[in-house]
Amino acid sequence: MAHKEPEIVVLPPNTEKIKQLWRVALILGIVTGIEFVIAFTLPHGPAKTFLFVILTIVKAGYIVGEFMHLRYEVKVLFWAVLIPMIFVVWMLVAFVYEGTKMIPN
């Protein structure tokens, strides 16, 4: 008995979208490169740490926004993911601050 396979229509590659993805990859590479330059040129201190955190958030934004497609999702999902991260930021600030007060003198 003939078994009917479902008809598969393969669409041509979306060159615009693929170009955009490679552009994001390039940006991630460049930001990582900048991080390396900072790592070996600036002296250790709060300013350097702050710069690293900013650049990391930039990279995280591109990965979550473009690769994980969150930027194009509906607003309620976008904020449902983003808002809880406020707690993480607060926890980080609070604990690192507490840590500096724990150094035995």
Add this chain to the structure above:
Amino acid sequence: MDHSTAAVTHEKGLWDGGASPMGISYGKLMMWFFLMSDAFTFSGLLITYGLVRSSNPAWDPALGEFFFSTAHWPIPEKVFDAIPFFHGVEAPLVFVGFMTFVLIMSSVTMVLAVEAGHRMDRAAVEKWMLWTIIGGLTFLSCQAWEWTHFIVGTDTPTVSEVFNVKTGVWDKINVFGANLHINQYGPPAFADFFFFITGFHGFHVFSGVLLNFLIYYNAVTGLYDRRGHYEMVEKVGLYWHFVDLVWVFVFTFFYLV
């Protein structure tokens, strides 16, 4: 009849059922929820690292050239400065930079597999999934080398004082490499966090490679063609990008700062 029922024409709202208010399928939404919980777990580990690190004395440049000691937290680039096949060559952060590059590239190939899935292009999905698996395995191999080097240690040991319970005196011993109890690089917590944070992340990469292989297998056997869509590639893709995302944070907070 003394009562009448008013005909209420109720507009069905977005949240009244029958619709997807978040605009994505159930499976993808649950993957997002899982990744949120996973993000909190990783945050817990990294924040604890921040707490312990900031509560330990940092390296004081007034002491001259940097040396390993349990008395201060090490500068990461002094610890992670080795590359395979070049014994004794100082190349700070080069190897971990290569690992970062590999993981970001595997994230790119993953998103290309997702794009191919949208077009029902089975051959392209197979190709990009295979590249993603290769990227993941490369990362895991690099990590295996990194761990081995960290555990075995450098050529010159760090002299450390250990309290001998039997004799009641502080013995000076040579410490090579690292374990959970003592290490040559810094306070015991430094190696503990290295093993726990990179280990937990590495385990995520490992399970990601298994999931990717499952997707690859299902694509090759034509399951998604029969199903009519490649959404599973997207779901596992979300997980794989998350693993990449976590590495970005581990890279910054463990290796750079």
